[in-house]
Amino acid sequence: MLRVAGGIAAPHGFRAAGVASGVKRSGRSDLSIIASLTECDGAGVFTTNRVRAAPVTLGAERLARSPSQLRGILTVSGVANALTGPEGIDDNRRLLDAAETELGFPAGSLLPACTGVIGPRLPVDRIIAALPQLRAALDASGDGAERAAHAILTTDTKAKVASVRARLADGTVVRVGGMAKGSGMIAPRLAPLHATTLAFLTTDARVRAPALARALAHGAESTFNMLSVDGDTSTNDTAYVLANGAAGGKYADEDRAFAAAIHAVLESLARQVARDGEGATKLLTVHVTGARTLDDARAAARAVVGSTLVKAALFGADPNVGRIACALGYSGAKLDPDRLDVSITRPRQSVPLIVRGRPAPSLENGGGARVRDLLRQLDEVPLEVRLHEGRASATAWGCDLSYAYVQINAAYRS
Amino acid sequence: MLRVAGGIAAPHGFRAAGVASGVKRSGRSDLSIIASLTECDGAGVFTTNRVRAAPVTLGAERLARSPSQLRGILTVSGVANALTGPEGIDDNRRLLDAAETELGFPAGSLLPACTGVIGPRLPVDRIIAALPQLRAALDASGDGAERAAHAILTTDTKAKVASVRARLADGTVVRVGGMAKGSGMIAPRLAPLHATTLAFLTTDARVRAPALARALAHGAESTFNMLSVDGDTSTNDTAYVLANGAAGGKYADEDRAFAAAIHAVLESLARQVARDGEGATKLLTVHVTGARTLDDARAAARAVVGSTLVKAALFGADPNVGRIACALGYSGAKLDPDRLDVSITRPRQSVPLIVRGRPAPSLENGGGARVRDLLRQLDEVPLEVRLHEGRASATAWGCDLSYAYVQINAAYRS
Numbered sequence: 001m002l003r004v005a006g007g008i009a010a011p012h013g014f015r016a017a018g019v020a021s022g023v024k025r026s027g028r029s030d031l032s033i034i035a036s037l038t039e040c041d042g043a044g045v046f047t048t049n050r051v052r053a054a055p056v057t058l059g060a061e062r063l064a065r066s067p068s069q070l071r072g073i074l075t076v077s078g079v080a081n082a083l084t085g086p087e088g089i090d091d092n093r094r095l096l097d098a099a100e101t102e103l104g105f106p107a108g109s110l111l112p113a114c115t116g117v118i119g120p121r122l123p124v125d126r127i128i129a130a131l132p133q134l135r136a137a138l139d140a141s142g143d144g145a146e147r148a149a150h151a152i153l154t155t156d157t158k159a160k161v162a163s164v165r166a167r168l169a170d171g172t173v174v175r176v177g178g179m180a181k182g183s184g185m186i187a188p189r190l191a192p193l194h195a196t197t198l199a200f201l202t203t204d205a206r207v208r209a210p211a212l213a214r215a216l217a218h219g220a221e222s223t224f225n226m227l228s229v230d231g232d233t234s235t236n237d238t239a240y241v242l243a244n245g246a247a248g249g250k251y252a253d254e255d256r257a258f259a260a261a262i263h264a265v266l267e268s269l270a271r272q273v274a275r276d277g278e279g280a281t282k283l284l285t286v287h288v289t290g291a292r293t294l295d296d297a298r299a300a301a302r303a304v305v306g307s308t309l310v311k312a313a314l315f316g317a318d319p320n321v322g323r324i325a326c327a328l329g330y331s332g333a334k335l336d337p338d339r340l341d342v343s344i345t346r347p348r349q350s351v352p353l354i355v356r357g358r359p360a361p362s363l364e365n366g367g368g369a370r371v372r373d374l375l376r377q378l379d380e381v382p383l384e385v386r387l388h389e390g391r392a393s394a395t396a397w398g399c400d401l402s403y404a405y406v407q408i409n410a411a412y413r414s
Numbered sequence: 415m416l417r418v419a420g421g422i423a424a425p426h427g428f429r430a431a432g433v434a435s436g437v438k439r440s441g442r443s444d445l446s447i448i449a450s451l452t453e454c455d456g457a458g459v460f461t462t463n464r465v466r467a468a469p470v471t472l473g474a475e476r477l478a479r480s481p482s483q484l485r486g487i488l489t490v491s492g493v494a495n496a497l498t499g500p501e502g503i504d505d506n507r508r509l510l511d512a513a514e515t516e517l518g519f520p521a522g523s524l525l526p527a528c529t530g531v532i533g534p535r536l537p538v539d540r541i542i543a544a545l546p547q548l549r550a551a552l553d554a555s556g557d558g559a560e561r562a563a564h565a566i567l568t569t570d571t572k573a574k575v576a577s578v579r580a581r582l583a584d585g586t587v588v589r590v591g592g593m594a595k596g597s598g599m600i601a602p603r604l605a606p607l608h609a610t611t612l613a614f615l616t617t618d619a620r621v622r623a624p625a626l627a628r629a630l631a632h633g634a635e636s637t638f639n640m641l642s643v644d645g646d647t648s649t650n651d652t653a654y655v656l657a658n659g660a661a662g663g664k665y666a667d668e669d670r671a672f673a674a675a676i677h678a679v680l681e682s683l684a685r686q687v688a689r690d691g692e693g694a695t696k697l698l699t700v701h702v703t704g705a706r707t708l709d710d711a712r713a714a715a716r717a718v719v720g721s722t723l724v725k726a727a728l729f730g731a732d733p734n735v736g737r738i739a740c741a742l743g744y745s746g747a748k749l750d751p752d753r754l755d756v757s758i759t760r761p762r763q764s765v766p767l768i769v770r771g772r773p774a775p776s777l778e779n780g781g782g783a784r785v786r787d788l789l790r791q792l793d794e795v796p797l798e799v800r801l802h803e804g805r806a807s808a809t810a811w812g813c814d815l816s817y818a819y820v821q822i823n824a825a826y827r828s
Contacts, residue, residue, distance in 0.1 A: 051743030051751045083739055085752055085771055118736020119773040233744040235736070308722070309823055316824030322532020322649070325497055329465030330647040337465045338499055358497055359533040401824075403817050409723055410730030410815075 001166045001261055009145035010163035010177040011204035013037045013246035016144045017137035018151025021130030023078035023116070023123060031127060032151035033134055034179075034200055035072035035103060040242040042070040042111065043213035045220055047237035054081045054088035055112035056238060058096075062108055067209035071109035073200055073240055074099050075152045076127060077181070078116040082235040091122040102131040103138070113198055113238045115181060116154055149179040152198055155408055156181050158276050162268035166261040172249025174205035176261040180269035182227075182276075199224060199239040199269055201262065206245035211253035215262045216241045223266040226298060226396040227274055228306040274305075274397035275380075279404030282314055283380040287345075288333075289393040290386045296333035297394035300385060303331030305398030315400035317375035319368060321359045328385065335387045344374065345384035353383075415580045415675055423559035424577035424591035425618035427451045427660035430558045431551035432565025435544030437492035437530070437537060445541060446565035447548055448593075448614055449486035449517065454656040456484040456525065457627035459634055461651035468495045468502035469526035470652060472510075476522055481623035485523035487614050487654055488513050489566045490541060491595070492530040496649040505536040516545040517552070527612055527652050529595060530568055563593040566612055569822055570595050572690050576682035580675040586663025588619035590675040594683040596641075596690075613638060613653040613683055615676065620659035625667035629676045630655045637680040640712065640810040641688055642720040688719075688811035689794075693818030696728055697794040701759070702747075703807040704800045710747035711808035714799060717745030719812030729814035731789035733758075733782060735767045735774075742799065749801050758788065759798035767797075 009016045016034045023030040044063050046056045062070075074096060081088045096110045103110075114122070138144060149159035163177040182197025201216070220239055241262070252258040275283040286304045291297035304310055307327035313320035324342055328335060342354040351371060352360035363371060375381060423430045430448045437444040458477050460470050476484075488510060495502045510524045517524075528536070552558060563573035577591040596611025615630070634653055655676070666672040689697040700718045705711035718724055721741040727734035738756055742749060756768035765785060766774035777785060789795060 049740060049743035050747075050749055051739045051754075080736065083736060083751070083768070083772055118734075118739065233740075235740050235743060312820055312823030315820065318824065320532075322494065322497060325465045325532065326463060326647075326649050329463035329649060333464075335464055337497070340465075354497070357499060401820055403820050406726055406729065406815055406817050406820060409726030410732065 001164050001257070001264060004163050004165045004175065006163045006177060007145035007149055007161035008034055008177045008179045008200060008202050011175040011202045011246065013204055013244045014177065014202045015138050016148035017134055018147035019130055019134050019137055021127045023076055023127065029147065029151035030076060030078045031130055031134055032075040032077070032148045033072060033138055034148060034202060035138055036242060036244040038244050038246065039068065040070045040244045041068045041207060041209040041212055042240060042242045043067065043209055043216050044111065044238060044240045045217055047234055049233050049235050051082065051235045053114055053236040054084055054092045055114045056236060058089055058092050059111050059113065059238060062111055066108055069106060069109055070111060070242055071105040073111045073113060073242070075113040075198065076122060077152050077154055079114060079120050079122055080116045080118045080236050081114040081122050082118045084121055088121065091124050095122065095124050095127055098128045099131055102135050111240055115152065115198055115236050118235060152179065152181045154181065155278055156276050160269050160272035160276065162265045164261050164264050166257045168205070168249060168252050168255045168257050170250045172247055174203060174247040174252065174258065174261070176201060176203045176265045178265040178269050180273055182273040197224065197234065197237055197273055199266065201241040201265055203241065203243045204246035205243055205252045205258050206247065206249060207243040207252050207258065212241050212243055215259050218259070219263040219266040222394070223263065223270040226302060226394065227270045228302060228396065228398045271397055274399050277399035278408045279402040280399030281402055282378065282400045284314055284383065284398045284400065285380065285395060286383045286385060287393065287395045288385045288387065290388045290390060291392040291394070292334045292390035294392045294394065297392040300328050300331045300333035300387065301394045301396035303327040304383065304385065305396040308401060311398065311401035314375070314381060315402045317372045319353055319363060319371040319375060321353045324383070325354060333387065334389050339388045341386040343384050345382055415578050415671070415678060418577050418579045418589065420577045420591060421559035421563060421575035422448055422591045422593045422614060422616050425589040425616045425660065427618055427658045428591065428616045429552050430562035431548055432561035433544055433548050433551055435541045437490060437541065443561065443565035444490060444492045445544055445548055446489040446491070446562045447486060447552055448562060448616060449552055450656060450658040452658050452660065453482065454484045454658045455482045455621060455623040455626055456654060456656045457481065457623055457630050458525065458652060458654045459631055461648055463647050463649050465496065465649045467528055467650040468498055468506045469528045470650060472503055472506050473525050473527065473652060476525055480522055483520060483523055484525060484656055485519040487525045487527060487656070489527040489612065490536060491566050491568055493528060493534050493536055494530045494532045494650050495528040495536050496532045498535055501535065505538050509536065509538050509541055512542045513545055516549050525654055529566065529612055529650050532649060566593065566595045568595065569692055570690050574683050574686035574690065576679045578675050578678050580671045582619065582663060582666050582669045582671050584664045586661055588617060588661040588666065588672065588675070590615060590617045590679050592679040592683050594687055596687040611638065611648065611651055611687055613680065615655040615679055617655065617657045618660035619657055619666045619672050620661065620663060621657040621666050621672065626655050626657055629673050632673070633677040633680040636808070637677065637684040640716060640808065641684045642716060642810065642812045685811055688813050691813035692822045693816040694813030695816055696792065696814045698728055698797065698812045698814065699794065699809060700797045700799060701807065701809045702799045702801065704802045704804060705806040705808070706748045706804035708806045708808065711806040714742050714745045714747035714801065715808045715810035717741040718797065718799065719810040722815060725812065725815035728789070728795060729816045731786045733767055733777060733785040733789060738797070739768060747801065748803050753802045755800040757798050759796055
């Protein structure tokens with residue numbers, strides 16, 4: 001597998017565009033399209049929040065009804081279209097109808113997504129008025145993928161894109177592209193649906209919808225579902241994957257290289273989302289090994305990246321071993337406090353923080369100051385936790401809690 | 415039931431004291447004693463964190479072994495005595511032995527508690543050297559209860575005390591007193607043990623240990639377990655109740671007025687802890703009605719007070735209805751988003767925020783500005799949530815998330 005350029009439009013037969021339709025008062029781009037030249041199979045996973053935004057309801061319906069006649073994804077940023085009742089669903093459907101007509105796509109072939117302020121209705125007429133501009137941008141070649149990735153952002157500071165090329169078992173070379181957004185209200189929830197922030201994947205591999213659904217759900221479990229910025233599971237979390245088969249070859253439904261490519265793109269996007277968490281100054285990765293079960297490993301890793309106190313300590317470059325142990329203790333994972341090991345583990349450096357359940361001796365007598373210096377320098381802090389209870393492992397991603405997080409989220413109508 | 419003065423020493427036969435033993439570098443008081451003139455029955459509930467501090471292990475052991483020969487509670491603040499292994503338990507036992515000798519109490523009659531930094535060992539010799547001073551303070555009358563309540567604090571800005579007088583079914587007048595601490599690492603966990611921050615209750619009612627255990631567990635469920643400051647369940651959470659029977663009368667094991675008095679003291683302390691959450695500028699109370707089950711009501715109330723985004727919005731006086739609906743949606747409670755009602759409900763004022771699942775019309779056209787003004791003025795924000803799914807209700811307490819929270823917790827060795 002190779003990383004390649006192109007983002008969401010790296011797979012053959014996909015184009016993308018993003019424009020400003022006036023949903024955002026700031027004038028920033030807010031309308032994003034991903035479109036395939038031909039019909040796609042598709043799959044999606046959605047928030048488990050009981051308060052579901054209109055596009056989530058509508059997207060799930062469309063995928064259930066016609067998972068093999070899809071042409072693209074239309075995203076509005078700035079308004080979530082949540083808490084808008086049946087009118088919100090009508091609004092979004094009217095927008096999709098107009099976009100399908102504008103693009104010459106069959107009815108029901110566009111999937112919807114929205115992100116932004118909860119409560120207001122979609123300004124449908126204003127968005128519809130921008131569709132010709134969106135279509136023109138889509139027809140032009142160039143930086144459409146990049147513009148599409150920018151047009152789905154809200155409080156994000158950076159676009160998140162990834163794309164890879166992989167060779168399948170039958171020799172076919174396929175591409176997987178992806179883009180994502182998310183910086184607040186991020187804490188995916190597992191069963192029954194595997195929730196995420198917004199994450200869209202495209203591929204030119206030939207894959208049927210049920211196999212796409214499996215690859216997406218499986219990939220999301222160990223990537224987007226291991227991500228926490230603030231513990232809040234959104235009303236709008238959505239991940240979609242579209243496969244148009246443009247690369248040809250045999251069906252890749254069971255191909256391991258294909259699943260690995262989906263996973264790689266999801267993991268890259270999840271890390272980018274964590275690193276760009278609202279107000280984040282540091283990426284925190286927690287790798288748990290030696291857990292009794294996979295669920296234990298995931299729970300332990302997620303508890304540490306989700307701990308408000310660990311996050312605040314990280315912002316202060318404080319190697320606060322008590323808060324890490326505390327989070328592991330309430331994670332629910334089986335552990336013996338007297339056998340716990342925790343370290344900052346980098347490629348050529350391992351700094352012990354907890355050794356057999358005690359603060360590492362190296363933290364004493366000025367050693368703590370050296371670790372604080374190290375934490376201050378790192379923009380990615382890789383914690384390794386060894387539970388010594390079994391063989392399962394998992395990784396979770398998060399970020400620190402800064403003044404800027406409070407500022408961003410205390411401001412009116414963020 | 416009447417509120418009375420006296421705090422933890424309001425019940426007859428109890429005395430209390432607090433002194434500075436040098437555990438805290440700041441020189442603030444850090445050693446607290448509650449003592450009964452006669453033997454007590456006692457009960458306790460402890461953190462469900464798998465990483466348990468030494469005093470938690472030791473306190474649970476002592477309660478199990480001799481729940482009816484107790485004389486008091488000895489608390490050290492400044493050091494948690496957690497992540498200290500078997501040596502930590504030996505340290506704490508040695509401290510209790512010395513205190514029992516100093517006070518002339520039988521071996522095993524003092525219950526331990528600690529709160530503070532996780533990792534360091536207890537400076538036992540230094541604390542033992544302060545025991546004569548503690549004993550002298552206990553013998554003196556005066557403001558011992560107040561000093562005891564101060565000596566258990568860490569980042570708290572205020573002591574938390576409450577005391578009530580109640581008349582039991584047989585006519586006996588009894589008193590219940592309480593003191594608590596807690597401002598960070600606060601998010602109690604339920605089964606199997608009902609966790610809390612530090613909360614100590616005394617009573618002069620005649621109650622046997624098993625009935626005390628029931629009253630404490632039951633009372634904590636709807637008070638301390640409905641409290642969230644930062645979502646972190648501590649290694650040291652402990653609640654104790656001691657009953658010395660000095661009021662005489664019949665056994666009050668099943669007396670409803672006694673249970674109500676315990677509940678009232680716990681609720682008062684829980685509210686005081688929430689209001690003094692680290693960096694808090696506002697108390698948030700969430701009252702959920704119309705839930706299908708009690709568990710649903712509690713989950714819904716707890717999700718709202720626990721939401722980082724709701725807390726940040728509250729700090730910014732932002733009536734962010736989307737974040738409230740979002741938290742209710744992921745709480746797990748059964749709800750129909752289109753029937754949800756949320757309001758700020760005060761004694762002579764009800765301000766609708768969500769009406770039948772939509773942002774209240776009154777928030778539009780400048781109405782939002784009026785609500786922001788109201789939120790700015792309130793130092794207690796009482797949210798009422800109506801789910802219309804059944805008849806169960808519950809209340810949870812929390813606070814806003816401020817810059818000061820980040821500052822307090824990002825500072826080294828907070």
